[in-house]
Amino acid sequence: MADSTTTIGRSASRLSARSAWAPWAYLAPAILLYGAFLLFPLARAAQFSLFEWDGLGASTFVGLDNYVEIIYDERLREAFWHALVLVFFYAVLPLAIGLLLASLLTRAQVRGLGFFRSVIFLPQVIAMVVVAVTWRQIYAPDGPLNGILRMIGLGTLARPWLGDYTFTLPAVGLIGTWVCTGLVTVLLMAGMSRVPRELYEAARLDGSGPVREFFAITLPMVRGEITVALTLTIVAALKTFDLVYVTTSGGPGTSTTVPSYEIYRRAFELGEVGVATAVGVVLTLIVFAINGVVNMIGDRK
Amino acid sequence: MKVSPIERGANYVVLVAFALIVLGPIAVIVSLAFGPQSASVARDGGPFHPENFPEAWEIGRFGQYMQTSVVVAVIVVIVSVLASILAGYALGTMRFRGATLMFYVFLLGIMVPTEAFIVPLYFDLRMVGLTNTVWGVAAPQIAMSIAFGTYWMRTYFRTSSRALIDAARLDGAGSMRILWQVLVPIGRPAILTLVLLTFMWTWNEFLIPLVMSPNGSVRTAPLALAFFQGQYTQGTALLAAGAVMVALPIVLLYVFLQRHFIKGMIEGAVRE
Numbered sequence: 001m002a003d004s005t006t007t008i009g010r011s012a013s014r015l016s017a018r019s020a021w022a023p024w025a026y027l028a029p030a031i032l033l034y035g036a037f038l039l040f041p042l043a044r045a046a047q048f049s050l051f052e053w054d055g056l057g058a059s060t061f062v063g064l065d066n067y068v069e070i071i072y073d074e075r076l077r078e079a080f081w082h083a084l085v086l087v088f089f090y091a092v093l094p095l096a097i098g099l100l101l102a103s104l105l106t107r108a109q110v111r112g113l114g115f116f117r118s119v120i121f122l123p124q125v126i127a128m129v130v131v132a133v134t135w136r137q138i139y140a141p142d143g144p145l146n147g148i149l150r151m152i153g154l155g156t157l158a159r160p161w162l163g164d165y166t167f168t169l170p171a172v173g174l175i176g177t178w179v180c181t182g183l184v185t186v187l188l189m190a191g192m193s194r195v196p197r198e199l200y201e202a203a204r205l206d207g208s209g210p211v212r213e214f215f216a217i218t219l220p221m222v223r224g225e226i227t228v229a230l231t232l233t234i235v236a237a238l239k240t241f242d243l244v245y246v247t248t249s250g251g252p253g254t255s256t257t258v259p260s261y262e263i264y265r266r267a268f269e270l271g272e273v274g275v276a277t278a279v280g281v282v283l284t285l286i287v288f289a290i291n292g293v294v295n296m297i298g299d300r301k
Numbered sequence: 302m303k304v305s306p307i308e309r310g311a312n313y314v315v316l317v318a319f320a321l322i323v324l325g326p327i328a329v330i331v332s333l334a335f336g337p338q339s340a341s342v343a344r345d346g347g348p349f350h351p352e353n354f355p356e357a358w359e360i361g362r363f364g365q366y367m368q369t370s371v372v373v374a375v376i377v378v379i380v381s382v383l384a385s386i387l388a389g390y391a392l393g394t395m396r397f398r399g400a401t402l403m404f405y406v407f408l409l410g411i412m413v414p415t416e417a418f419i420v421p422l423y424f425d426l427r428m429v430g431l432t433n434t435v436w437g438v439a440a441p442q443i444a445m446s447i448a449f450g451t452y453w454m455r456t457y458f459r460t461s462s463r464a465l466i467d468a469a470r471l472d473g474a475g476s477m478r479i480l481w482q483v484l485v486p487i488g489r490p491a492i493l494t495l496v497l498l499t500f501m502w503t504w505n506e507f508l509i510p511l512v513m514s515p516n517g518s519v520r521t522a523p524l525a526l527a528f529f530q531g532q533y534t535q536g537t538a539l540l541a542a543g544a545v546m547v548a549l550p551i552v553l554l555y556v557f558l559q560r561h562f563i564k565g566m567i568e569g570a571v572r573e
Contacts, residue, residue: 022476023391027403030388030447033380037422037444038410044421055424101319108312118559119320122327125555125562127505129523130548133530134330137537144329182323187567228570239414242507246527260508263416268512273420280417287412 042284049278054271066278075254076279079262082169083238086258089173090180090237091230097177098184098229103218106192107200107210117189120182128179132246135175136162139247162248165255172247172256176237184229191225192218227298234290238283259283333541350538357542360533366525367546369435373510373521374503376439378496381446385495388447389454390480394466404455410448415441415508423512438513438521442506446499453569457491458484494565497558501551522547 049066053059070076105113123131138145139161146158161171199217208216241260244250250257250265257265259279267276337350358364391397392404422441423432431437461484469479485492510521520528526547530540555562 020397023395023397023400026387026391026395026476030384030407030451031403033384033440034407034410034444034447034451037440038413038418038448039406041418041422041425041441042413044425045418048421048424101315104312104315108309110309110312110316112316116316116320117563120323121559121563122323122552122555124566125501125551126327126548127507127523127526127551129505129507129526130330130544131326133526133540133544134326136530137333137541138326138329178323178326183566186563187570190567232570235412235414239416241416242523245507245511246530260414260416263420264508264512267420267423268515273424277417277420280414280420283414284417287414291412 045277045280049274049281051274053273055267055273056271059274062274066274067282069275070278070282073275075257076259076262076275078254079257079259079279082256082258083240085169086173086176086237086240087234089170090176090240091233093177094181094184094233095226095229097181098188099219099226101181101185102188102192103214106189106195106218113189117186121186122182123179124183128242129246131175131179132243135178136247139171163252165252168248168252169256172243175243175247176240180233180236184233187225187229188222191222195221223298227294230294230298231291234294235287238287238290330541330544333537334545336538336541338536338538353538353542354546357529357539358546360539361525361529361543363522363525363543363546366520367522367550369519370504370521370523372435373439373442373519374500376435377442377446377503378499380439381443381450381499382492382496384443384447385450385454386480386485386492388451389456389458390476390484392451393455393458393461395476404452407448407451410445411452415445419509419512426513433514433516433518435519438510438519441509441513442503446502449569450495450499453491453495453565456568457488461488490561493558494561497554497561498565498569501554501562504551 050061050063051059052062052065070080105116137143140146141160141163145161149155149158159167162168164171195218199221200213203213203217239260240258241264244256244258244261245264248256250261260283263276263279263283266272266279334353335349335351336353337346337348338353342350388407392400392407419441426432426437426440431440465483465487466479469483474482504521505523506521507523507527510519510524514520517524517528526540526543529543533539
């Protein structure tokens with residue numbers, strides 16, 4: 001007995017002696033790697049954005065000129081506008097579809113829900129490049145989409161979907177809808193399955209129909225999931241790069257260029273490193289701001 | 302809860318319709334991959350052409366590029382998961398000054414868009430000669446994976462049994478031993494989920510290998526596919542076969558371990 005007490009006393013004192021630096025020793029590898037390859041370059045981006053530099057020669061300090069250029073450069077303004085359009089296709093549309101789908105499926109106990117969940121989640125694990133190559137084939141002038149349209153007598157609607165000034169951005173956006181809807185639906189289904197059944201039964205006794213039920217019970221109860229879904233998909237929309245790079249390279253003209261694509265193009269093709277990093281800084285601030293706003297609205301009861 | 306047969310029937314229709322919308326494009330690419338390369342091939346050899354795969358493998362050099370992908374992914378997974386376990390352990394089980402601040406610092410990394418820090422990182426790594434190397438391609442992905450991994454492991458360690466840790470401590474186990482002999486073995490499901498997600502994200506990543514290896518010496522599978530699309534423009538069968546091959550490893554993992562993927566991406570997204 002006495003023996004074990006001393007053991008406890010010893011180990012306790014050893015732990016407390018260590019405790020001051022022990023957590024930092026455990027954190028050290030992560031902090032070093034994360035700091036060196038993410039935080040430090042992020043700070044460097046802020047620094048780079050104040051200079052004009054072609055990536056090779058000498059750089060000149062230009063203050064906030066690169067940020068001013070974002071406002072005056074029509075192509076960059078357009079890129080940010082396109083990102084906003086993509087938010088509709090990546091976040092708003094999947095949320096609407098997901099809410100409808102998840103509430104339908106939660107209401108009626110249909111069989112095969114597990115399999116359905118696995119299927120609609122599948123686009124999330126396929127490399128975006130593969131998704132882009134696939135949809136390029138679908139949208140091709142003689143591809144399956146135009147084939148179906150001609151078959152059902154809507155041949156007048158057939159067009160080169162990725163070569164059309166009006167329709168290319170929505171066409172690219174719908175690929176995002178295809179990718180994101182499964183994630184949003186699965187998230188919402190998880191949230192809705194946690195809503196107590198009694199709430200619905202009570203509502204039915206009061207004679208409320210499915211629509212009332214949805215707005216009075218389901219929607220408020222999955223507020224948290226909606227917040228998460230919006231955060232994820234909006235950020236995904238703003239970060240779109242692979243999809244545009246592979247399907248359209250920003251074209252035709254400038255009709256599908258997005259901030260990420262402009263960053264790549266300006267930094268590595270045009271030698272405008274300063275402007276590219278400034279766009280990156282602005283994009284980061286927008287992502288943070290949207291995260292903040294969405295979470296603020298989501299938390300407010 | 303009673304639902305009318307009509308509503309139930311309608312729900313099945315909706316279910317099947319959406320499953321088809323998701324599977325349709327996948328069916329398109331798979332059928333193109335097995336289809337004839339040209340009209341003349343279709344005339345002579347029938348509709349089914351599995352030989353597209355070895356041919357695309359050869360022409361697109363997918364063997365070589367997938368090997369690069371595996372090397373990069375293995376490095377990223379090993380380094381980032383180890384660092385994340387250690388950091389998550391500190392943030393999840395120890396009380397110390399600055400713990401909350403560090404948590405938010407790591408959380409920041411989950412949100413930062415790659416394109417914001419990749420440009421300066423490329424020029425700095427070029428200066429020290431790390432571009433066009435496996436390490437240059439892996440390093441930024443290690444950093445990003447650590448941000449998520451630390452967050453993920455912290456959540457696991459916070460929910461792990463306090464009593465178990467105290468009991469091990471009473472037995473005289475140091476914090477290192479408690480981690481590796483008690484918490485890591487029972488945390489295998491959480492760690493496996495993290496390994497799978499990190500592997501998937503690294504395998505599918507496009508922008509980082511594109512920027513970090515401008516001369517193409519460290520080309521990963523998704524990049525190989527994008528370049529294959531640009532260079533090999535006659536016919537779509539080989540391109541489709543390449544696309545299927547690039548997606549296949551992750552899709553197979555998903556088929557067998559889908560619970561981990563779905564759970565990880567859903568729960569990993571739910572922030573505090």
